[in-house]
Amino acid sequence: MIVHRRLVQLAGDVKGPIAVCVGLGLAVSSAYAAQALLLAGSLAALVRGRWDEAVTLLLWAFAVIAARAALIWLRETVTVWAGALIRAKLRDRLVTKLGELGPAHLTGTRTGQAQTTLVDGVEGLDPYFSRYLPQVVITFTVPTVLVAWLSTVNPAAAAVLGTAVAGVLIIPRFWDATLLRRGRTRWTAFADLASDYLEAMQGMATLRAFGAVGRVGARLATRARELYETTMRQLRVSLVETGVSAFLIQAGTAGAVLAAAAAFAAPGAGTPGPGAWEVFAVLMVAVECFRPVKNLSEYWHAGYLGITAVDGIENLLSARPAAPDTGALTALPGRAGGGAPELRFEGVTFTYPGRERPAVRDVSLTAAPGRTVALVGPSGAGKSTCVSLLLRHLDPQHGRITLNGVDIRDLTLAALRAQIAVVAQDTYLFxxxxxxxxxxxxxxxxxxxxxxxxxxAGAHDFIAALPDGYATVLGERGATLSGGQRQRVALARALLADAPLLVLDEATSHVDARGEAAIAQALARARNGRTCLVIAHRLSTVRDADHIVVLADGAVAESGGHGDLLAAGGAYTRLVTAQEIPA
Known part of the structure; x- marks a missing residue:
């Protein structure tokens, strides 16, 4: 019986549904106990030859059975409702946490592991919260009450029964540490295998192109076999625990009945009628003492996947975002009339964790209101890092970024991102x-x-030509559209946001020259009335920028207009020459 402290804390969000499940479970157990006592009384009446009394008690037992059936139906209905509510609340909390952590967290986590935690882990926690935790309360309450009552009837039988119940609850706990350790190992193997399968499915086209499907399939089969062996090792320990519990249950029931029978058979025990009732009562009560224990074992196995997934859930919930939402301003000052803001990078330096060299170092630039600034440079120069810092997926270790003179860290994340629309190179369509x-x-x-x-955005014509126009269902990641079409849909989405600051991060990187020209025209229209930050490898897309900043090794190498930078013959000229762009 494992009650994980962190999971109990998580249960605080759903304590109402759990309390309802506990109440109904106690009502069902009370019905079982009432049925047991009525049956014991009926059998004792038969022994005494009182047929009318036996029939009356038996009819009452049938009435209790009918009431118990209704209670069980109600309990199962509430349990299903509580489970659905628990899953929804926990998934909402985890997804919200992922949103708080942002893309910086996912760069260090495999997508399959996060997905397994959100799907399988939460599914496993449903029976843990809706069945196992309520049953823990029931298992401690019902046997305690029944043994206490039985001690007033037959102290010897109550002592034997109480010892057996305590043994069932305590002795198997010696295996819990081993089970939990092996369960965590199994969960890690399960999450890794799920990540491998997801990755293989996402990269199936690449695997087929290189003839690697068979090799990857063999590796996945090996990993699946290892997971199977880990599961079997865990089950062997679990079966030992189950065997010990079953032995103690049978021994406790037999011992209690023998103690009652011995008292019944002892010289001077009294008339057979009352003694028979005691024996029957002990037998029936023993069954009801151990019923909650058996149910607890059943629910433990049902919720075990959730217990082993607690590490992944706890790691996610305890993770700290790279850029915490600590701002207090809910709107950007200085935007009376809705004008475009001024954007400044002031001595910004950022180093990724675990690396010695800064990704960006002492970067300073200014984008005047309504003007376009382009960031160019070779791969790894720090351009995308600048975008991540602007969107506050990351925070700089030194320097600051401002909008209209306000440090963006003073804005709430919602207020900051309401000012910015992004068209990224990897357009994601759902x-x-x-x-x-x-x-x-x-x-x-x-x-x-x-x-x-x-x-x-230049997207209306091709959208209107789709089979159902704007109601056409796109495939995952917009796979039914071409690269240029996806980019124009993304640009239209950014324009619809109507943000005063537009960030174009390699917005034409996946299209051909003709598509680039069409998108460039749409981008030129989109920049009107907005402050714009353009990130580009293709320098043909930045010639018309008001100001160009060249990054090299994370630092500003030079800046100026297109013509001035060409005349200077520096880093920008070398980039232009490498791409054979005419002056």
């Missing part, structure tokens, strides 16, 4: 309609607003 994907930016947008945003 399984759903085109309209659903667009309304992620603004759920209340009208159809007319959707069309207007898509026209500005």
């Amino acid at each position: 399984h759903g309609t085109v309209a659903d994907n667009l309304r992620l930016a603004r759920p209340g947008a009208t159809d007319e607003e959707l069309v207007a945003a898509c026209r500005d």
Whole structure:
């Protein structure tokens, strides 16, 4: 019987449903106990030859059985309701926590492990909370009450029964540490295998292209075999515990009945009628003493997956975000009339954990209101890190980033991100309609607003040509669209957000020259009236920027206009020459 401290703390969010399950479980156990005493009385009446009394007690027992059936139906209904509520609340809490942790957390965690925790781990916790924890309370309450009552009837039998119940609850606990340790090992193996399967499915096209499907399949089969062996080792220990518990239950029941029978057969024990009732009562009560213990073992096995998943859940809930939401300002000052903000990086330095060299070092730049600033440089120069710092997925160790002179750390995350719309190089479109994907930016947008945003992004014509127009269901990640179409949908979504600061992170990286030209025209329209930060490898997309900042090894190498930087013959010129872009 494992009651995990952290899981009990988590149960605080759902203590109401758990309390209802406890109450109904106690009511069902009371019905079982009443039935047992009525049956004992009926059998004793038969021994005394009182047929009418036996029939009356038997009829009352049938009435209790009917009432118990109704209680069991109600308990199961409430248990299912409580389980669904518990799963929903816990998943909401975990997803909210993932949102707080942001992308920085997921870069160090395998997607399959997070998915396994959210799906299988939470499913395993359903029976733990809705069945196992209530049964723990019932298991300590019902046998205690029954043994206490039995001690007034037959102290010797009550002593034997109480010792057996205590043994069933205490002795198997010596295996709990081993079970929990092996269970955690099994959960780790299970999560790793789930991650491998998810990764293999996501990369199936690559595996087929390199003829690696068979090799990866063999490796997965080996991992699955290891998980099977880990599970069997765990079950062997669990079966020993089950065997010990079964022995103590049978021995305790037999011992209590023998103690009652010995008292009944002892010289001077009295008339057969009352003595027979005691024997029957001990037999029936012994069964009801151990019934909660048997149910506890059953529910423990049902909720064991959740118990072993507690490490993953606890690690997720206790993780600290790289950029905590500590800001107090819920709106950006200085935006009277809704004008575009001024963006500044002031001596910003950031080093990723575990690395010695900063990803960005003493970066300073200014994007005046309504102007476009481009960040360029070779791969690894720090451009994407600057975007992550601006969105506060990360916080700089030195320096600050401001909007209209306000440190973005003084804004709440919701207020900050309401100022920024992002078109990233890896556009993510969800399984759903085109309209659903667009309304992620603004759920209340009208159809007319959707069309207007898509026209500005150059996306309306191809969307209108889809089989169901804006109601067309896109495949996962927008797989039914071309790269350029996905980018234009993403741009339309950003425009629909109507944020004053637009970040274009490699927005044309996955399209051909013709598609790049079409998107460039849409981007030019999108930048009107907004402060814009453009991240680009393709320098042809930044020639018209008001200011260009060249990053090299995380630091600003040079900055200026396109013509001035070419004339200087420095880092920018070398980048242009490498891409053969005409001056």
